[in-house]
Amino acid sequence: MTTHRPTTPGTSPTQSPTKTTRSTSKSTSRNRRRTLVALTLAGLTLSSLAACGRDATSAGGEAQSDAIDDSPATGTIEVWAMGAEGEALDDFTQAFEKENPDADVEVTAIPWDSAHDKIQGAITSGQGPDVTLVGSTWMGEFGASGGLMPTPEGLVDSGDFFTGAWEGNQVGGTQYGVPWYVETRVLYYRSDLAKKAGWTSPPQTWDELKQFASDLQTKAGVDYGISLQPGQTGSWQTFLPFAWSDGAELANDDGTEWTLDSDAMKESLDYYSSFFTDGLAQTHVMDAGELESGFADGTYGSFVSGPWHAALVEDAGVDPSDYAVAPIPGPDGPGSSFVGGGNLAVLTDAENPDGAWKLVRWLEQPDVQQDFYDTVGDLPANSTAWKSGDLADDEQLAVFGDQLDRAVSPPAVPTWEQVADVIDGRVERTTKGLEDVDQAVEEMQSEASSVGTGL
Amino acid sequence: MSSTHAPRPTSNDNSNDGNDGKDKTPGRSGATSPHPSPEALDLPRATGAGGTGTAEAQGSKGRQGRPRRRHDPTARSQTVAAWVLAVPFMAVFLVFTAGPVLASLGMSFTDIRSTDARHPLAVSFVGLENYTRLLGDELFRKVALNTLLYLLLGVPLTLVVAMAVAVGLNRVTRFKGFFRVGFYLPVVTSIVAVSVVWKFLLRENGGLVNSALEAVGLPGQAWLDDTHLALPSLVVMAVWRNFGTMTVIFLAALQTVPTEITEAAESDGAGAWARFRHVTLPMLRPTILFGAVITGIGYLQFFEEAFVMTSGGPLDSTRSISYYTYDQFGFGNYGLAAAASYLLFLAIVLLTLLQFRLLRSKD
Numbered sequence: 001m002t003t004h005r006p007t008t009p010g011t012s013p014t015q016s017p018t019k020t021t022r023s024t025s026k027s028t029s030r031n032r033r034r035t036l037v038a039l040t041l042a043g044l045t046l047s048s049l050a051a052c053g054r055d056a057t058s059a060g061g062e063a064q065s066d067a068i069d070d071s072p073a074t075g076t077i078e079v080w081a082m083g084a085e086g087e088a089l090d091d092f093t094q095a096f097e098k099e100n101p102d103a104d105v106e107v108t109a110i111p112w113d114s115a116h117d118k119i120q121g122a123i124t125s126g127q128g129p130d131v132t133l134v135g136s137t138w139m140g141e142f143g144a145s146g147g148l149m150p151t152p153e154g155l156v157d158s159g160d161f162f163t164g165a166w167e168g169n170q171v172g173g174t175q176y177g178v179p180w181y182v183e184t185r186v187l188y189y190r191s192d193l194a195k196k197a198g199w200t201s202p203p204q205t206w207d208e209l210k211q212f213a214s215d216l217q218t219k220a221g222v223d224y225g226i227s228l229q230p231g232q233t234g235s236w237q238t239f240l241p242f243a244w245s246d247g248a249e250l251a252n253d254d255g256t257e258w259t260l261d262s263d264a265m266k267e268s269l270d271y272y273s274s275f276f277t278d279g280l281a282q283t284h285v286m287d288a289g290e291l292e293s294g295f296a297d298g299t300y301g302s303f304v305s306g307p308w309h310a311a312l313v314e315d316a317g318v319d320p321s322d323y324a325v326a327p328i329p330g331p332d333g334p335g336s337s338f339v340g341g342g343n344l345a346v347l348t349d350a351e352n353p354d355g356a357w358k359l360v361r362w363l364e365q366p367d368v369q370q371d372f373y374d375t376v377g378d379l380p381a382n383s384t385a386w387k388s389g390d391l392a393d394d395e396q397l398a399v400f401g402d403q404l405d406r407a408v409s410p411p412a413v414p415t416w417e418q419v420a421d422v423i424d425g426r427v428e429r430t431t432k433g434l435e436d437v438d439q440a441v442e443e444m445q446s447e448a449s450s451v452g453t454g455l
Numbered sequence: 456m457s458s459t460h461a462p463r464p465t466s467n468d469n470s471n472d473g474n475d476g477k478d479k480t481p482g483r484s485g486a487t488s489p490h491p492s493p494e495a496l497d498l499p500r501a502t503g504a505g506g507t508g509t510a511e512a513q514g515s516k517g518r519q520g521r522p523r524r525r526h527d528p529t530a531r532s533q534t535v536a537a538w539v540l541a542v543p544f545m546a547v548f549l550v551f552t553a554g555p556v557l558a559s560l561g562m563s564f565t566d567i568r569s570t571d572a573r574h575p576l577a578v579s580f581v582g583l584e585n586y587t588r589l590l591g592d593e594l595f596r597k598v599a600l601n602t603l604l605y606l607l608l609g610v611p612l613t614l615v616v617a618m619a620v621a622v623g624l625n626r627v628t629r630f631k632g633f634f635r636v637g638f639y640l641p642v643v644t645s646i647v648a649v650s651v652v653w654k655f656l657l658r659e660n661g662g663l664v665n666s667a668l669e670a671v672g673l674p675g676q677a678w679l680d681d682t683h684l685a686l687p688s689l690v691v692m693a694v695w696r697n698f699g700t701m702t703v704i705f706l707a708a709l710q711t712v713p714t715e716i717t718e719a720a721e722s723d724g725a726g727a728w729a730r731f732r733h734v735t736l737p738m739l740r741p742t743i744l745f746g747a748v749i750t751g752i753g754y755l756q757f758f759e760e761a762f763v764m765t766s767g768g769p770l771d772s773t774r775s776i777s778y779y780t781y782d783q784f785g786f787g788n789y790g791l792a793a794a795a796s797y798l799l800f801l802a803i804v805l806l807t808l809l810q811f812r813l814l815r816s817k818d
Binding site for chain 1: 568569570571572573574575654655658659677680766768769770771782785786787788
């Protein structure tokens with residue numbers, strides 16, 4: 001029984017000494033061969049990697065593409081778009097196809113959740129659409145990867161667009177794509193409760209906002225005068241408007257270095273965190289739906305958010321006449337805000353770049369932007385579209401339009417998401433009172449510097 | 456019994472040469488002769504107990520046997536057939552398993568970022584820099600500590616609860632199936648759904664747990680918003696969700712403990728605890744080892760619960776190594792993320808070795 005299991009050489013206990021040594025030497029030689037193969041493979045991998053190396057050329061700094069002519073678009077134009085835009089765009093572009101009979105627009109709706117990875121896959125493989133909708137905070141990454149085509153000279157007039165949104169498409173000094181729709185953050189407040197607290201018009205300065213929140217608590221009986229995000233993912237979107245209002249610049253002009261440790265940053269973080277330490281804002285991270293129901297039942301007197309919240313608070317039971325929006329207060333008057341939204345970009349490997357840019361140009365026309373607002377409700381990035389129609393007449397929309405004029409987008413650099421996470425973390429430490437403002441801002445800067453901008 | 460190995464006639468030569476297959480792996484020699492001819496099968500049987508002799512002969516003649524076999528057309532076609540049959544599996548393995556694993560290992564030694572996606576080879580080799588950066592990163596050290604806490608709190612708790620429930624269930628005679636299904640149910644429920652429900656239970660205002668505490672006059676806690684309570688809260692939830700698996704396994708193991716032994720111990724005057732401690736537990740040692748290893752691996756990869764319930768907060772107090780790796784991939788730091796996942800892999804290997812050492816039977 002035990003004599004024979006020599007399938008693994010050198011393990012049989014009863015084998016003669018000669019046999020044992022022989023098969024042992026055989027097994028070592030096989031092991032040696034195996035090691036050799038592994039080493040060769042590893043060596044090949046490493047040497048091929050080492051041989052390639054990183055090019056010295058930095059990302060961005062590309063020249064803009066050549067101008068696009070005025071002839072009608074031709075050929076198939078493949079478009080990727082996310083969310084409601086993706087669903088509506090196919091029907092919407094029929095008007096374009098009517099104007100350009102030889103062009104065929106094919107829209108693929110993709111979900112926001114997987115959009116980032118899909119676009120990245122398209123950029124990597126070179127197999128993708130001609131035009132794609134790109135989330136505004138992804139521009140740095142995709143632009144720097146070389147996957148997006150620089151915007152052609154003179155495609156649109158940059159002066160027509162909200163400055164913050166337009167600058168959000170500039171990566172290392174090169175313009176990639178064009179802003180399509182925008183969103184910005186404003187102050188939502190319960191106008192009925194504000195009246196009770198003695199405020200017939202919204203606060204405009206930092207001191208007024210503080211007083212406003214405090215009056216809502218003492219005179220109108222809300223639990224928290226304002227709701228601000230106390231930390232965790234995305235709190236920078238609520239905090240940075242205050243920093244920008246105070247004149248903070250997050251990075252230098254060419255986006256190569258972070259400049260977070262400014263006095264404006266410290267001052268604004270101090271102001272922001274005082275709402276938490278003074279008990280004017282809640283300190284816990286809210287669950288989904290908690291804010292809207294709390295706004296409806298008078299737990300929260302005001303909050304900072306984007307245009308989508310109008311529908312949400314009305315769904316939660318707030319009468320449209322009982323709430324209003326106002327620009328975010330700055331230190332001495334109406335302040336800045338965060339501008340986000342979606343940009344239209346053409347991929348470097350697009351099969352029909354000419355048709356693609358013509359479609360983009362068409363979608364950016366003021367009347368088409370207005371139509372798209374009527375269809376989907378997206379706020380146009382082209383500010384001339386705001387000069388007539390609903391966008392000009394609606395009181396609430398006017399506040400957003402006004403805020404957009406002063407809104408800023410974060411630097412379009414590949415590492416923005418990571419630095420945003422750094423800011424979130426330090427905001428949380430400050431609002432929890434674990435770190436003083438000076439220290440938090442200095443840590444922000446040193447962490448951000450070690451991350452770099454990626455350009 | 457030499458015949459168990461011997462029928463590996465790779466040629467129709469004499470038995471000595473036929474045994475030359477022995478110095479190869481079973482898979483290979485088996486593959487070269489999927490259909491051995493009857494004569495070939497008979498030969499070793501005829502030599503019978505002379506198996507040792509053939510083994511010795513194999514050592515000296517194996518090398519001669521091999522080139523000779525190459526001239527054999529049947530063997531050659533069989534080799535070809537074997538390769539053809541093996542190629543699909545090998546291709547799938549190389550492309551989808553070995554390839555990515557090696558590629559990610561390679562990535563961990565480079566500074567590859569998401570912006571390099573178009574030219575993945577145009578990156579710089581940075582040696583162990585990603586690894587040293589991780590070890591020097593305050594946040595990584597924190598998430599490593601968190602992961603260790605998940606492990607040290609989660610594994611013993613899961614095993615103890617599972618054992619207690621299994622011992623209890625082993626005595627239940629009625630509704631056995633009902634209880635088993637009940638305890639196992641959380642395991643098959645979607646982890647995200649469970650996490651969302653627990654998030655509501657643990658809410659500071661109006662959560663069921665706080666309401667219950669307040670009903671008996673105890674102060675409610677900010678379970679998921681407190682840096683000290685959030686991680687233990689998640690561990691409790693994970694234990695609740697995971698112990699069902701181990702309960703089922705322990706239950707099966709308990710039923711293999713022979714009643715004669717426990718009865719003998721009982722007649723020797725051993726009490727219930729002494730019987731459990733000195734008879735049942737030692738017999739379950741291999742099962743406990745298995746349980747410790749698989750639950751340990753699970754807790755080292757702790758992710759979903761924290762992702763849904765706390766987003767890693769407050770202040771990173773529930774962020775685990777897996778979560779950190781996920782974040783780094785999200786930030787586009789592919790090289791760093793790959794290095795972090797290899798450190799986690801190393802930790803899992805070390806932990807498993809350690810557990811085998813600590814819990815292996817003392818014989």
